[in-house]
Amino acid sequence: MDIDSLLRASVSEGASDLHLTVGLPPVLRVNGDLLPMANTPVLSGDMIQALLLPILPEIMKQRLEQRGEVDFSHSARGLARFRVNIFRQRGTLACVMRLIPTEIKTLDDLGLPPVLRAFTEKTRGLVLVTGPTGSGKSTSLAALIDIINNERRTHIITLEDPIEFLHRHKRSVVNQREIGLDSRSFADALRSALREDPDVILVGEMRDLETVSIAISAAETGHLVFATLHTNDTVQSVDRVIDMFPPHQQQQIRVQFAATIVGIVSQQLVPRVDRPGRAV
Template sequence: MFIKLLTAIVQEKFSDIHLHEGELPRWRTGGGDIEVIPGAEPITERDFDTILQHSVSEEDRGADLRVQERLLKYGGDIDLAATFGDTRFRVSMYWHGDRKLGASMRKVEKNIPKLETLGLPDYILKIIDRRNGIIFVTGETNSGKSTTLAAFVDFFAQRRVHIITAENPVEFLHQSRESGALISQREVGAGKDAESFDRALRAALREDPDIILVGEIRDRETAEVALTAADTGHLVLCSLHTRSGPSTIERLINLFPAEKQDAILSQLAGAFVLCLSQTLIKSVEGNSRVLAYEVMTNTPSIAANIQKNKIRQLVQDIESARGDGEMCTLNYTLSRLVREGKITAESARRAAYDPSNLHV
């Protein structure tokens, strides 16, 4: 039975588990490869139902929950958080291959890491130490965005503030601090705490927040409310599936119709604080992954080029400010990691979004 296997391996070093009905389960190892889990048996439909059962509250666990019924009700995929013992997983269940069941389970580490331990530059702490504005943490899937955002929240939790999060699902569990922050975590989704991110954000603005975390900006409505919140005295933390600072600005602008883009560019130029774009790369040893990142902050030149919609100019702005210790491109970080012997040149080239300008 898969649950017994999960209990046995939960302390091993892996980030994700992938399940396909009738097939052997696989996991993403510490080095980032997908491999069959040793000693596993093929996954059954009942295994999926059991995982679903672990996503509900204790008093509801006796219910006869069926994944097929849930998928039929919610359009073929569902997102949830499931707990096994004291370990949480972010779970996405779905249909594939003529309605066979599939699931991806992301392990959520119990202890929230301190920002200083993530491998980010020291100046990040100074950049994010703000009362208002908007901060983006971006990257492809499985790039550590959720962990970095959780570390940001933990950093701000030392303040006497009200932090509201909107997540789908809630991953890291944050506790309010008697001498620090009051933390309200809201889960987004059908039948959850809020139906959508934009509704959760609109409600949050009426709930006296100081800091708002948006699990992901997916649409124009959410982007609009997030920018308004940042523009009206709140600090907003959010994530996007973009690979660089410039592409993040471009993605946001393209969410809006042409007639609104000038106003949004002006608003963004004033509210923007930081875009931290990150990726995880297999180490030279092959048994772990190394964080690589790009940092773009809001210098006068960056703000001016955002307002004028000169997105291509932003890369040059980042390059020019690198010597001041304020920003760096992903290529700069990749080159440094190769020189330090932490990653290979081949891995660096695969990770670069602009490999033609990568010097390794």
């Protein structure tokens, strides 16, 4: 049993995620439910270590030792790419691997309203895609970026942790930077991006005050910025951005945010009624 054979089995079962933790067999998330993988043994700490260490880049091994968790992407040859999170729990390794579809879906494929296309026609401003973890934010952002890539001659820079969808150069030039490998932090990468002649910047996650502040400034100064937040609705998204700043700065940020925000997309995945699966 190796990790790629487990990933192959998980894809054949239609799973979005593969969980590895001591004391259980491999567990799959299928249509939102967690199910044990059939005909697989209960995992020990040594078994999980043997599965994960061969795919762990050297720099990530060091980071895992220092921090106790790491994020990176893994390509299973001839199968797909996966977003990998390895972490320590009760002194042992555990892991969740999420399937990254190889094909970038269109807005129509995702069932998203056509009005979102208007965001891709803007030349400046801030677009937020928000929702809980696992709600498809990265997939929706990839669809929006792909429209720009297909239709406009721009320089697109994506800042992600880790890189999920791979964008080929089409009409646009696309540079994709992975936090932890290509840059130390979202704030550092975003600050650098402003010196790299960008037209469009994708910020995989606005995690802290510094990143939010630079993103708003970038949108103010003539760049189109797409970013995500882990919030449940549009009102909460606005509050989250403002509340990141100290009280004496909040009024100024309200003015800047109001001047730069182009739109907020709030989404979640819900069970389908026509067939098994979930939809945005």
